[in-house]
Amino acid sequence: MTNPLLTDWTTPFELPPFDMISDDDFAPGLEQALTLARAELATITTNPDAPTFTNTIEALELMGDKLNKVLSPFYTLAAVDSTPKREALQREFSPKLAAWGSEVMMNRALFERVEALYQARDTLDLTAEQLRVLYLSRRNFVRAGAQLEGGAYERLKQVKERLAVLGTEFTQNLLADERDWFMELSQDDLEGLPDFLKATAKAAAAEKGVEGHVLTLSRSLIVPFLQFSPRRDLREVAYEAWVARGANGGKTDNREIAAEILALRHERAQLLGYENFAAYKLETEMAKTPDAVRKLLMDVWGPAKTQAEADAAILTEMMHGDGVNGDLEAWDWRYYSEKRRAVEHDLDEAALKPYLQLENMIEAAFDCSSRLFGLNFKPLEVPLHHPDAKAWDVTRDGQHVAVFIGDYFARSGKRSGAWCSAFRSQQKLKGDIRPHVINVCNFAKGEPALLSYDDARTLFHEFGHALHQMLSNVTYESISGTSVARDFVELPSQLYEHWLEVPEVLQKHARHADTGAPMPEALLKQMLKAANYDQGFATVEYVASALVDLAFHDGPAPTDPMAKQADVLDSIGMPHAIRMRHATPHFAHVFAGDGYSSGYYSYMWSEVMDADAFEAFEEAGGAFDPDMAAKLEQFILSTGGSQEADALYMAFRGKMPGVEALLKGRGLAA
Numbered sequence: 252m253t254n255p256l257l258t259d260w261t262t263p264f265e266l267p268p269f270d271m272i273s274d275d276d277f278a279p280g281l282e283q284a285l286t287l288a289r290a291e292l293a294t295i296t297t298n299p300d301a302p303t304f305t306n307t308i309e310a311l312e313l314m315g316d317k318l319n320k321v322l323s324p325f326y327t328l329a330a331v332d333s334t335p336k337r338e339a340l341q342r343e344f345s346p347k348l349a350a351w352g353s354e355v356m357m358n359r360a361l362f363e364r365v366e367a368l369y370q371a372r373d374t375l376d377l378t379a380e381q382l383r384v385l386y387l388s389r390r391n392f393v394r395a396g397a398q399l400e401g402g403a404y405e406r407l408k409q410v411k412e413r414l415a416v417l418g419t420e421f422t423q424n425l426l427a428d429e430r431d432w433f434m435e436l437s438q439d440d441l442e443g444l445p446d447f448l449k450a451t452a453k454a455a456a457a458e459k460g461v462e463g464h465v466l467t468l469s470r471s472l473i474v475p476f477l478q479f480s481p482r483r484d485l486r487e488v489a490y491e492a493w494v495a496r497g498a499n500g501g502k503t504d505n506r507e508i509a510a511e512i513l514a515l516r517h518e519r520a521q522l523l524g525y526e527n528f529a530a531y532k533l534e535t536e537m538a539k540t541p542d543a544v545r546k547l548l549m550d551v552w553g554p555a556k557t558q559a560e561a562d563a564a565i566l567t568e569m570m571h572g573d574g575v576n577g578d579l580e581a582w583d584w585r586y587y588s589e590k591r592r593a594v595e596h597d598l599d600e601a602a603l604k605p606y607l608q609l610e611n612m613i614e615a616a617f618d619c620s621s622r623l624f625g626l627n628f629k630p631l632e633v634p635l636h637h638p639d640a641k642a643w644d645v646t647r648d649g650q651h652v653a654v655f656i657g658d659y660f661a662r663s664g665k666r667s668g669a670w671c672s673a674f675r676s677q678q679k680l681k682g683d684i685r686p687h688v689i690n691v692c693n694f695a696k697g698e699p700a701l702l703s704y705d706d707a708r709t710l711f712h713e714f715g716h717a718l719h720q721m722l723s724n725v726t727y728e729s730i731s732g733t734s735v736a737r738d739f740v741e742l743p744s745q746l747y748e749h750w751l752e753v754p755e756v757l758q759k760h761a762r763h764a765d766t767g768a769p770m771p772e773a774l775l776k777q778m779l780k781a782a783n784y785d786q787g788f789a790t791v792e793y794v795a796s797a798l799v800d801l802a803f804h805d806g807p808a809p810t811d812p813m814a815k816q817a818d819v820l821d822s823i824g825m826p827h828a829i830r831m832r833h834a835t836p837h838f839a840h841v842f843a844g845d846g847y848s849s850g851y852y853s854y855m856w857s858e859v860m861d862a863d864a865f866e867a868f869e870e871a872g873g874a875f876d877p878d879m880a881a882k883l884e885q886f887i888l889s890t891g892g893s894q895e896a897d898a899l900y901m902a903f904r905g906k907m908p909g910v911e912a913l914l915k916g917r918g919l920a921a
C-alpha cells in the first residue's frame with residue numbers, strides 16, 4: 252500500500268488526510284521523503300549546466316516538498332497530542348534531520364553555485380523578490396560556515412558541537428537546582444496566604460512526598476508567595492534561593508559554563524568574519540547593530556527607572572507604616588506592590604470571566620479582520636488532527652484565501668503555551684498555493700468555555716500571526732508569511748492585541764454567558780487599566796537583563812561574566828530593590844541555546860513598533876481606518892521577508908518608530 256503521507260492529497264483544499272494517516276506511516280514516510288530530497292539535491296549539484304536562478308535557487312525552493320508533507324502533520328501531532336510513540340519518533344527523527352540540514356548547508360558544490368549567482372546578480376535580470384531570495388540564500392550559507400576551509404571549518408564544527416553540549420548542561424543544572432530546593436511551611440508560615448496558594452503548596456508537598464505544605468522555586472509558587480506572604484524573614488530566604496539558581500557552587504553551578512559559552516560564541520563569530528557575536532547575531536535582525544539596540548533600551552531605561560524610583564518611595568512608606576524600618580529590599584517589592592494593587596485596582600477576575608466566552612472571542616478576532624481586511628470565515632467539515640480542533644474556509648470577495656484551524660483547549664499531551672504554525676505556507680512558485688494556518692492555545696474547557704482577559708489577548712496575539720500567514724502574497728516560500736527577522740515577527744501579533752482593547756469590540760462581543768448582557772462600562776475600564784500596573788518595576792527588571800545580554804556579546808567575551816554583569820548594573824544605576832529579571836547563572840534565554848542570545852531585547856523592539864503602529868491607526872481616524880488597514884496589509888502582512896524589515900516599516904508608517912507610544916502604553920511617559 253502506498254504511504255498516505257506521500258500521495259497527492261485529494262482532500263478539500265489538499266489538507267493533510269488525517270483520517271488516513273497512522274503513526275506507523277511517519278518513519279517510512281520520512282525515509283522515502285529524505286531519499287527523494289537527496290536525489291533532488293544531487294540533481295542540483297551535479298547539473299552540468301552553468302548555474303541559473305531557476306536550476307539552483309528555484310530548485311532549492313522546491314526541494315524537499317514531500318519532506319514537508321511528512322513533517323508538518325507529524326510535528327503538529329507531536330506538539331498537540333504527544334504520546335510515547337510520537338516522542339520516540341521525535342528522538343529518532345531529530346539526528347536524521349540535523350544530518351540532512353548539514354548535508355545541504357555544508358555542501359561545497361551547492362554553495363559554489365549559489366555564490367556564482369550572487370556575484371553575477373546584477374547581470375541576471377532578476378526581480379526584486381528574486382534578488383532578495385538569492386541574497387538570503389547566500390547569507391544563510393555564509394553564516395553556517397559553508398565558505399570555510401580546512402582547519403577553520405573543522406574548528407567551527409567543534410565549537411558548534413561544544414556549544415550544543417554546554418547549552419544542554421546549562422539547562423539541566425538549572426532544572427536540578429529548581430527541583431532540589433524546597434522549604435517546608437508550618438501552619439504559622441501559611442498565615443496570610445490565599446487559598447489557591449495554600450492548595451498549590453500542598454500539592455507541591457505531595458509531589459515531594461512530604462507532609463503538609465512546601466514552597467518550591469516553580470514560578471507559579473514562588474511569585475505568589477513573594478506577593479502574599481507577610482513574613483519578611485521567609486520572603487528573604489525564598490527570594491535569595493530563587494535568584495541563586497545556577498549559582499550554588501558544586502556540580503550544578505552555571506557560572507563557568509556561561510563564561511565558556513561566551514568565549515566560544517566570540518570565537519565562532521570571528522571564524523565567520525564578524526567582529527563579535529552581537530554583530531553576527533544582529534546582522535539578520537531589524538535592529539542590525541548593537542548601537543541601535545542599546546539606544547532603544549536606554550531610551551526606555553530613563554523613564555522606567557524614574558517611575559520605579561517613585562514607586563519604590565511609595566512602597567517604602569507602606570513598609571515603614573507596617574513598622575518595618577530600613578530600606579525596601581528585593582524581597583519586599585512584590586509584597587507591598589500587591590497590597591497597593593489591591594487598593595488602587597480592585598479588579599474582580601471572577602466577575603469578569605462570564606463576559607469572555609471563547610466562542611465570542613473567536614468571533615471578535617474574525618470580526619475585526621473582516622472590518623480591517625474584508626475576510627470572511629465559514630466553518631469547514633474536514634477531518635483534522637484532533638476532535639477539539641475546528642477549521643474555517645477563509646475567503647475575500649468569494650475567493651479562497653486560506654484554511655484557518657483553531658485548536659484552543661488544554662489537554663494532557665499538548666505542549667504548554669500558545670503558538671501559530673502552518674501545515675503549508677503561501678507561495679506561487681508551484682501555482683497559487685494558499686496557506687493552511689493553525690493557532691494552538693491552552694484554554695480550559697467548559698460549558699461554555701470562559702477566558703481570562705490574558706487568554707483573550709493570547710487568542711488575538713496568535714490570530715495576528717495567522718493573519719501574517721493568511722494574507723501573505725509572495726512567490727517564494729522561503730520568505731513567505733512569518734519568515735521574517737525575529738525582532739519583527741511579533742509586530743503583527745502584538746499589534747493585533749490592540750484591537751481587543753478597542754472598547755467597541757468588547758462592547759459588541761463581551762457578553763455575559765447567562766444573561767447575554769454586554770460588559771458594564773466600569774468593569775471594562777477597570778480591566779484595561781489594571782493591565783498596566785507596576786510597569787516601572789517590570790520594565791526595569793527586563794531592560795537590565797537585556798542590557799547585560801547585549802554587553803556580554805558586544806565585544807571580546809568577558810572572562811568573568813558575573814563581574815561584567817555587576818559593572819553593567821552599576822553603570823546604569825540599577826535601583827536597589829529591583830534585580831534583573833534573569834541573572835546570568837539562570838538566564839536560559841541567553842545560555843540554554845542561541846535563540847535569544849544578544850536578542851533578549853527583541854520583545855521590547857516589537858513592542859515599540861506595535862505601539863507606534865497602532866498609534867498610526869488612531870492618528871488616521873480610528874482603529875478601523877480603511878486606508879491604514881490597506882497599508883498594513885500591503886506593506887507588512889502580505890510581504891513576508893521580501894524586503895528588509897525597516898524598509899517595510901518605513902513604507903507602512905512613513906517614519907521609523909520612536910519609544911513615545913510604548914512609554915505611553917506602559918504608563919511611563921513623563
Ligand SMILES: [Zn+2]
Binds near residue numbers: 712716741
Ligand atoms: Zn507571538
